[in-house]
Structure formats: C-alpha cells, structure tokens
Amino acid sequence: MQIELKRTLTMKNLVIFGMITMSPLAPFQVFGAAAQASYGMVSLVYLIGAVLMLFTASSYARFSKEFPYAGSVYSYVVKGFNPHVGFIAGWTILSDYILAPALMCLFSGIWLTGIFPNLDPKVLAIVFIIITAIINIRGVELNAKVNTFLFVIQIIALVLFIAFAIKYVFIEGLGVGGFSLLPIYQPEHIDWNFVATATSLILLGFVGFDGISTLAEEVNEPEKVVGRATVVALVTTAIMFLIQTYFACLAHNNYADLNPDMAMFDIAKEIGGQYFYIAMLLINVIAVGLAVTLNVQSSVSRILFAMGRDNIIPASNILKKLHPEYKTPINAILLSVVISLALILTLDLTTILMFVNFGAVTAFMILNLSVIVYFFFKKNERGFKGILEHLLFPFMGLSVCAFVWSGFDRKTMIVGFSWIVIGAIVGFVKSKGYKNNGPNIDNM
Secondary structure (H helix, E strand, C coil), rough: CCCCCCCCHHHHHHHHHHHHHHCCCCCHHHHHHHHHHHHCHHHHHHHHHHHHHHHHHHHHHHHHHHCCCCCCCHHHHHHHHCCCHHHHHHHHHHHHHHHHHHHHHHHHHHHHHHCCCCCHHHHHHHHHHHHHHHHCCCCCHHHHHHHHHHHHHHHHHHHHHHHHHHHHHHHHHCCCCCCCCCCCCCCEEEEEEHHHHHHHHHHHHHHCCCHHHHHHHCCCCCCHHHHHHHHHHHHHHHHHHHHHHHHHHCCCCCCCCCCCHHHHHHHHHHHHCCCHHHHHHHHHHHHHHHHHHHHHHHHHHHHHHHHCCCCCCCHHHHHCCCCCCCCCHHHHHHHHHHHHHHHHHHHHHHHHHHHHHHHHHHHHHHHHHHHHHHHHHHCCCCCHHHHHHHHHHHHHHHHHHHHCCCCCCHHHHHHHHHHHHHHHHHHHHHCCCCCCCCHHHHHH
C-alpha cells in the first residue's frame, strides 16, 4: 500500500510557499557580492537568473501534470528518464536542500550581529533550526499559516524600502538622482565570464520555487495546481527582485565600496535612517532564518521521505515513517535537523552557499534533459506545441543552467562531484549493481 501524506493545501498556499522559500527579500543576502562581480549591474544579473529559472520552471510544470508525486526532481527523473538517473538527480538536489537550512540560519545570525555585535551567529542559527523543526512536525497546515503571516511582513518591508528609495533618489536628488540604465546595461563591462560568475551568486534567490513540487501529495488536484503555482510564484518573485535591486542601485551606485555581507542593509540606512536599518535587519532575520528555513526543511524532508518510500537510500524504513497524528515525515525532518546542526558547527557560509547552488543547478540540468527524453522521444509528443514545451524550452533551460554551472570555482566543482560520486556508490549498493529498482517506483 502506498504511504500517503495529508492533502490540505490550496493554490494560494503553494504560491506563498514558493515565494517565501525564494524570499521576496533574497537580494539582501548577496547584493554586495553580486554588485561587485557585475560592475553594479545587479538588475541585469537578476533578469538573466529569472529567464534561466523560467525555462526550468516550465519543465517542473510539465512534469507535475504527468507525475503528481512528492519528491520533486527525484520523482520526475525516476519516471521520465530512468530510476537510477533519478536517484542521482535526487541525491544531487539533496545537497541543495540539506545544506540550505544551515545557510539561511547562518545568514540570519550574521545579520543580527549588526545590532548585537557580541552575539554568536551559530547560537541563533541553532535556535531557528529547532523552532522550524517543531512547526514542520506539527504539519503543513501550521506551516501554511506561519508562511502567510511572514509573507505579509516581507511585502510590507519591501514596499517601504522601495518608497524610501524613490524619495531618496527622485525627491531628494541623491544617489544617481534619477532614472539610469547603469543597473541594467553597461556594454563596456558585459562579457560571458562576468555573467556566469555573477549569476551563480544570485541563483540562491531563485532556488526554492522547485520546492512547490515537493508538496504535490499534500494538495488536491496536483496535476493542475502545482505547475501553475510554480510559474506564478517564480514570475512574481522575480519582478520583486528586479524592482528592489534597481532602486537599490539608483540609491547607491558606487558598488566598489559596498560591504559584501551588509550592502543592502547599509543602503537601507542611507535611504531610511537608523531605525529603518534596524527594522530591515530584524525582518530579514525572521524572513530568512525562520520562513525560508521552515520551507526548505519541509522540502528536504519530503524528498528524503519519497526516496525512503522507494527504499533506495540507507535507513529507508526509518525515513518513510509518518507521524501518527500529523501525518508528516517526522524522521526525515529530524535527520534534516541533525545534518543542519552539524553543518552550522563545522562549515563556513561561503562554502555552503556555493555548494547549495551547485546542487540546484546540476539537478535542474538533469530535469530539463529528462523532459526532452520523456516527452519528445519516449512519448513522441512532437507537434508545434510539443516542440516548444518538450524540446526548445527544456533545451534552453539546460543550456542556461550549463552556462551558469561553468561559473562555479574549482573548489565547488571538486566538492560537488565528490558528493555525486558518493551518491553513485550508494545507489550501486542499494540497487545491487543498478539492477533493481526500489519496490514502489514501478507502482508510482
């Protein structure tokens, strides 16, 4: 008998889940580093990132109609390409989702030192990990309520930031003093190397829309709702990224003197004063440390649950267990917590950041390729619409992902491929030499 999750979510819940996971205020995390890597063309970089993710979101939407299961890229590649390739894809995306909660909590801890210099960032990170675990164990209904509340707070903060920036630039005549193309287009600085490097930095802000697909077994009519929610969440959040980074660049166009860790907060202080600076710090600490961590932790637990249900990873019998009352994958959540705590205590923020992006981009490449293999070749859906949806769009997604992938540094490549090799070994052992599929895969 198939082990199933509880279906209680709506289209609105999924859209908010996706937007919260990406975080409307995500540019605050990497604005300084992205500005310096892109010669101040942060808005251009986010536009490129949005296009990249839109092609990949199209692939997620197409697969979600065909295979409405929890497990995200893992489940899609298993059925669309090959069970063993699907395992590698799931294993790779795990590196993204397992590391992301620790990354989000460390970001929050570092930001809070801007108000409390003596605070150990790791202490706050541990507190957030534990709080989000309690909420996730109690179920997606509580998760959805917390998401909605934190979403409203972030939107209010974003509107205030843009309003202060408009006043600062257009009324007070400060910053660049008016509209400018500098945040979008500086032809003398544009080259392929800068685009690849800078886009790999901001990609973290878009990683998360795919988390919507992990909730496919907790929403009614997932074949209709999941894909639509994925695209709506991505497009809406991308517009928010573009608007806030454009006005931030207008307010402070000297990218060379920005603090890589605190750039957007320093700009908030310039345009709104000390109290607005403190407010934006606190809101981002809550938004990232609690809201994003909550959703990423939820997503990774669903992927671990799906892989455990298919009996293709170690301790599968433990990971596929659901809480008797809340019907949540409690053991998978607890495993995510343990791993996050270990990472917080051992790894630095930069290492985690690049590894998260490597896992996401690599898995996206496999997913886009799987759309071509399954729909265009296996199902032979090759009409005009089929060529667009099953060949051109996923090929564009694959190509742009490969381009951004080329911007990763040598250390990221080594660590990333080491993780994939470990996964290949685990898959070989669990499938007895890649001969057997998991017991539930053929019945999915």
